[in-house]
Amino acid sequence: KAGVTQTPRYLIKTRGQQVTLSCSPISGHRSVSWYQQTPGQGLQFLFEYFSETQRNKGNFPGRFSGRQFSNSRSEMNVSTLELGDSALYLCASSLGQGASPLHFGNGTRLTVT
């Protein structure tokens, strides 16, 4: 099975712009979660989608949003970028039930200048 695929791998944006990141989960996985990883804050949960519905949301401002499509692919959008949004954004997929573990993609490295 193919793993979790995130595109693009690297992105450079200017403050004030918006950005969309994409994630293709493992086939058969209905849950997609997004995490932000920074040296200062570590791994922070953004949100989780399950069968196209947001099931969980972390403590991030409304500038961070996401969605999931009927094929389970997910996108994450950040509007009005700030310098502090520079981070590695990780997507993870799972079956979404019981003890099913998260399987992570290699992430999108976003740099905001």
Place this chain on the structure above:
Amino acid sequence: AQSVTQLGSHVSVSEGALVLLRCNYSSSVPPYLFWYVQYPNQGLQLLLKYTSAATLVKGINGFEAEFKKSETSFHLTKPSAHMSDAAEYFCAVREETSGSRLTFGEGTQLTVNP
């Protein structure tokens, strides 16, 4: 609210020595526990998971972890370190009522010296 504490942000061992990475959790209900490893410029890879079936859990690459409810701990061990084990390790907890949401510890950077 659940939380995870990893004692020691940096651990250094010699090749062939025992690896011990510490993880303590707080959770109001019996949780699911996970250890992940992250190599530079990559995502997180699952090492092992605890799901209450057995307190000693064996994972990939020779790692194992023991769940101790009385100590609320889930420490990761490997009898003999290899150079390729150098990476960052994350402990994570998930409660059954929180969907797939994981709460991660701060991470422990493992260095293996020749």
